[in-house]
Amino acid sequence: MEKTRVKIGVFELTGCAGDALLILDCESELVNIFQAADIEAFLMAKSDNSHGPVDVALVEGSVTTEEEKTELLSIRERAGVVIAIGNCACEGGIQAALTAAGTWEKEFRQVYQDLKHTNVHPIPSQPIDAFIKVDYYLPGCPIGQEQFLATFTRLLAGHPPELYRFPVCLECKWHENDCLLNKNIPCLGPLTKAGCGAVCPSHNLACVGCWGPTEEANRVAEFQLLLDKGFDLESIKQRMSIYAGTTITEFFHQLKTGRR
Amino acid sequence: MKKITIDHLARVEGNGGVTVTVDGKVVTEVKFLINEGPRLVERLAVGKTPEEDVSITPRVCAICTLSHKNAVIRAMENALGVKVPPKVTLLRELMHLGEYIESHSLHLYYLALPDFVGFPNAIAMATRFPFEVKIALEMKQFGNNIMKVLSGRFIHGENPVIGGFGRYPTREELLLIKARAIQFMPFVHKTTELFCSLPYPDIPEDEAIFACCEPGDGKYGLWGDEILVSTGEKIHRDDYRRLTNEFFVPHSTAKRSR
Numbered sequence: 001m002e003k004t005r006v007k008i009g010v011f012e013l014t015g016c017a018g019d020a021l022l023i024l025d026c027e028s029e030l031v032n033i034f035q036a037a038d039i040e041a042f043l044m045a046k047s048d049n050s051h052g053p054v055d056v057a058l059v060e061g062s063v064t065t066e067e068e069k070t071e072l073l074s075i076r077e078r079a080g081v082v083i084a085i086g087n088c089a090c091e092g093g094i095q096a097a098l099t100a101a102g103t104w105e106k107e108f109r110q111v112y113q114d115l116k117h118t119n120v121h122p123i124p125s126q127p128i129d130a131f132i133k134v135d136y137y138l139p140g141c142p143i144g145q146e147q148f149l150a151t152f153t154r155l156l157a158g159h160p161p162e163l164y165r166f167p168v169c170l171e172c173k174w175h176e177n178d179c180l181l182n183k184n185i186p187c188l189g190p191l192t193k194a195g196c197g198a199v200c201p202s203h204n205l206a207c208v209g210c211w212g213p214t215e216e217a218n219r220v221a222e223f224q225l226l227l228d229k230g231f232d233l234e235s236i237k238q239r240m241s242i243y244a245g246t247t248i249t250e251f252f253h254q255l256k257t258g259r260r
Numbered sequence: 261m262k263k264i265t266i267d268h269l270a271r272v273e274g275n276g277g278v279t280v281t282v283d284g285k286v287v288t289e290v291k292f293l294i295n296e297g298p299r300l301v302e303r304l305a306v307g308k309t310p311e312e313d314v315s316i317t318p319r320v321c322a323i324c325t326l327s328h329k330n331a332v333i334r335a336m337e338n339a340l341g342v343k344v345p346p347k348v349t350l351l352r353e354l355m356h357l358g359e360y361i362e363s364h365s366l367h368l369y370y371l372a373l374p375d376f377v378g379f380p381n382a383i384a385m386a387t388r389f390p391f392e393v394k395i396a397l398e399m400k401q402f403g404n405n406i407m408k409v410l411s412g413r414f415i416h417g418e419n420p421v422i423g424g425f426g427r428y429p430t431r432e433e434l435l436l437i438k439a440r441a442i443q444f445m446p447f448v449h450k451t452t453e454l455f456c457s458l459p460y461p462d463i464p465e466d467e468a469i470f471a472c473c474e475p476g477d478g479k480y481g482l483w484g485d486e487i488l489v490s491t492g493e494k495i496h497r498d499d500y501r502r503l504t505n506e507f508f509v510p511h512s513t514a515k516r517s518r
Contacts, residue, residue: 016416025404044271044273046271061297094316111302113508118511242308242315
């Protein structure tokens with residue numbers, strides 16, 4: 001008996017479309033990807049998109065409009081497994097930095113003045129798990145080819161994805177790079193999810209943290225280390241915040257209220 | 261009065277729709293809606309260090325990530341009075357052209373051609389155009405690899421920095437790019453022939469004005485400080501507001517320009 005093919009949907013909310021594009025950037029595997037599974041919905045790649053059920057929904061982007069919230073709830077209802085792909089879906093993206101109460105409205109007016117949009121109803125950016133249950137998170141800005149293809153293959157075989165649970169530093173050590181922190185360069189490798197192959201430190205550049213915060217990040221220790229090296233508090237805070245989305249906002253809030 | 265609505269345009273990058281209002285046989289209004297949520301990147305850039313802005317700004321768009329990278333680095337260098345050696349300029353040109361090759365292979369073969377030949381996507385199109393789809397994928401990969409060598413990865417590479425690059429490509433890497441570029445030339449000519457032979461619909465529209473940067477020395481590219489306009493005008497980049505600027509429309513979260 002022929003095995004039922006896995007139905008996959010790729011959905012895009014607000015972001016740069018880099019995660020969807022990364023899938024199309026798997027040039028050598030693309031034909032196989034389309035032949036191995038039923039790609040039910042992928043707006044960027046095809047025009048015959050279904051609104052029906054899917055086994056796996058890959059969702060890119062953060063939620064920044066009421067309309068996207070409705071769409072996301074509908075995707076959750078139709079999907080067996082939901083995977084957040086990329087920093088915007090997982091963490092809220094760079095745009096999540098402006099979500100504090102009062103801040104967003106002020107900044108919104110700075111960009112759009114008093115414009116009332118007729119097509120959508122904008123709201124402050126949130127990662128998708130602010131609204132729905134997310135089964136797995138595929139981090140990255142954008143996601144990495146290696147991790148995507150491994151995840152895709154495991155899903156086709158009916159297995160859960162095996163995601164990396166270690167920081168960039170480990171991959172950096174595999175490359176036998178010199179530690180940039182030892183050279184007084186403010187690298188965020190210790191705080192950041194691995195999967196990129198430690199690409200920036202391997203190019204003599206500090207990690208900017210774009211894969212989002214790793215689970216067991218010791219931020220207090222990195223803070224202390226950078227303070228000892230002469231960096232000032234605000235600039236460290238700013239550097240740590242850019243790609244760390246709503247997780248870092250919560251962390252700083254907890255620090256302030258003394259709960260850590 | 262009839263209204264045609266397309267909520268989601270397929271095979272484009274971004275989230276957009278169209279509404280067309282028709283009165284009898286006359287189209288009275290066409291609205292191009294950009295429904296992408298606002299990210300306020302203009303405001304995110306404020307208060308950051310120049311290096312942080314160089315990292316953030318390309319996140320505006322993945323397809324043209326290195327164009328944004330180029331623009332922000334050049335703007336920062338201009339503001340800070342940083343001069344770079346010709347080697348850096350040449351490598352940046354190459355990086356930008358890599359994006360050009362990748363993006364054009366994507367748009368022509370993946371996004372546009374399926375519509376002209378009646379297929380829902382490029383992979384399905386391979387049943388009728390197996391050679392074109394295969395080589396277009398290889399050409400896209402070639403463009404992507406140039407971007408990876410210069411910027412560190414396919415999308416949002418951090419290797420280009422103010423003043424130059426974190427890591428410079430090796431001679432071998434550059435010679436390989438050159439050899440591959442020469443191999444693709446016959447296919448590039450084939451692509452031009454193919455796209456010139458397509459039946460384009462005759463749509464009455466305003467005469468388009470094209471603009472590009474002039475690299476000088478009779479070269480072709482996207483580099484340079486002078487903006488060359490198809491009206492024959494030439495404008496220095498510092499005076500770009502004489503040519504174009506942003507404005508809002510209520511049915512789009514993306515700003516328009518004119």
